[in-house]
Amino acid sequence: MSGFTTTIVHSDRRDPIEHGSLQKPIHATVAYGYEDVQDLADVFQGKSSGYSYGRQVNPTVSALESKIDRMEGGIATVCFATGMAAIGTLLFALLRRGDHFVSSSFLFGNTNSLFQSFSVHGVDASFVDATDVEAVAGAIREETKLVFVETIANPRTQVAALREIGELCRERELIYVVDNTMTSPYLFQPADVGASLIVNSLTKYIGGHGNALGGAITETGLYNWELFDNIYDTYRGADPKKWGITQIRKKGLRDFGGALGAEAAHHIGIGSETLALRLERQCANAKTVTKFLENHEKVDAVYYPGLESHPEHARAKELFRHPGALFSFELAEDVDTFDYLNRLEVVIKSSNLGDNRTLAIPVAQTIYFEMGRERRASMGIKESLVRISVGIEDVDDLIEDFDRGFG
Numbered sequence: 001m002s003g004f005t006t007t008i009v010h011s012d013r014r015d016p017i018e019h020g021s022l023q024k025p026i027h028a029t030v031a032y033g034y035e036d037v038q039d040l041a042d043v044f045q046g047k048s049s050g051y052s053y054g055r056q057v058n059p060t061v062s063a064l065e066s067k068i069d070r071m072e073g074g075i076a077t078v079c080f081a082t083g084m085a086a087i088g089t090l091l092f093a094l095l096r097r098g099d100h101f102v103s104s105s106f107l108f109g110n111t112n113s114l115f116q117s118f119s120v121h122g123v124d125a126s127f128v129d130a131t132d133v134e135a136v137a138g139a140i141r142e143e144t145k146l147v148f149v150e151t152i153a154n155p156r157t158q159v160a161a162l163r164e165i166g167e168l169c170r171e172r173e174l175i176y177v178v179d180n181t182m183t184s185p186y187l188f189q190p191a192d193v194g195a196s197l198i199v200n201s202l203t204k205y206i207g208g209h210g211n212a213l214g215g216a217i218t219e220t221g222l223y224n225w226e227l228f229d230n231i232y233d234t235y236r237g238a239d240p241k242k243w244g245i246t247q248i249r250k251k252g253l254r255d256f257g258g259a260l261g262a263e264a265a266h267h268i269g270i271g272s273e274t275l276a277l278r279l280e281r282q283c284a285n286a287k288t289v290t291k292f293l294e295n296h297e298k299v300d301a302v303y304y305p306g307l308e309s310h311p312e313h314a315r316a317k318e319l320f321r322h323p324g325a326l327f328s329f330e331l332a333e334d335v336d337t338f339d340y341l342n343r344l345e346v347v348i349k350s351s352n353l354g355d356n357r358t359l360a361i362p363v364a365q366t367i368y369f370e371m372g373r374e375r376r377a378s379m380g381i382k383e384s385l386v387r388i389s390v391g392i393e394d395v396d397d398l399i400e401d402f403d404r405g406f407g
């Protein structure tokens with residue numbers, strides 16, 4: 001197996017590409033025609049691996065699926081229109097009314113909202129402090145089918161007890177879903193801690209340029225799907241390791257329809273070639289900027305797993321190649337957060353993360369506004385918290401800008 005970046009940039013060539021084109025072409029087609037109708041029937045019956053209809057498969061999307069599979073060291077990957085489509089489809093395809101799952105309470109805001117909706121439909125979640133494996137263990141019930149965690153939480157950067165939860169899931173025969181968006185497979189491969197299914201929002205670091213939305217689910221092959229009652233007979237094929245991901249592709253992607261477009265897959269595939277290069281720079285920038293802010297008298301707190309003051313600093317060091325490129329901080333009370341942000345000239349006031357540009361957003365007034373002050377307080381989100389997604393700019397320009405904010 002060659003190195004991470006070599007593998008990505010040569011991934012498309014491993015399958016025959018039309019006319020020797022170095023990039024997998026954009027296949028702007030919905031349907032696929034066959035000379036012999038038997039070939040068409042074979043595709044529909046799963047006897048051959050050809051293409052049936054654009055909602056389920058597209059050659060450009062398949063090339064991206066192979067690429068992500070290689071990055072994560074998985075055995076199969078399915079792509080979706082967005083990260084949220086991947087997460088929603090995963091639960092929809094695998095869980096039934098009466099089932100229960102345990103989730104980290106430190107979640108991407110829309111994932112949190114989505115899980116609340118599932119409870120209305122009879123699939124209940126318990127939210128726990130996932131930095132503590134005992135909290136996860138304590139929430140498991142008879143009806144519990146899976147555990148869902150993120151690697152580094154956004155915006156407060158808590159690091160889940162990823163290895164310990166993996167061991168717990170193996171012992172209790174639970175599906176272990178890890179959302180790897182914040183770390184990406186360059187910083188961390190969840191298969192190393194026993195994850196069964198890996199979620200990535202391709203919109204963030206993997207695509208990296210803020211120009212396309214996408215999501216993916218990767219099967220690691222580590223869960224024994226023979227233990228899982230919710231697999232329909234049709235999907236109990238020859239290889240039990242693939243039962244879950246097959247059901248996700250059919251009952252989830254095909255029937256729910258959150259398919260990734262070929263053009264977006266192309267953008268994400270190109271972006272992914274520089275994932276390692278970008279993250280090396282972004283993480284180095286994040287380390288320098290957080291040190292600057294932590295030492296500034298007008299800053300009350302900085303949350304970044306790369307800082308020794310971070311409660312999970314040692315865990316992040318053990319698990320991740322680098323401690324990520326996202327951090328959050330609170331200004332001293334006598335500094336107005338909005339005035340500070342408005343003085344920044346390089347850093348852009350914007351949502352999203354994983355972009356090449358450094359982005360800043362005041363959390364309570366935007367992405368966590370809908371949940372209200374009380375819920376925010378319970379999650380440790382102060383009204384003055386600012387989230388920063390660090391880009392690839394020259395670090396001196398970033399330091400100058402973060403200093404400029406103080407006026």
Ligand SMILES: *Cc1c(COP(=O)(O)O)cnc(C)c1O
Binds near residue numbers: 082202204213215
């Ligand atoms: C952004 C994000 C998602 C959702 O991804 P979209 O592509 O925006 O739908 C899910 N999980 C995490 C951790 C994210 O940061």
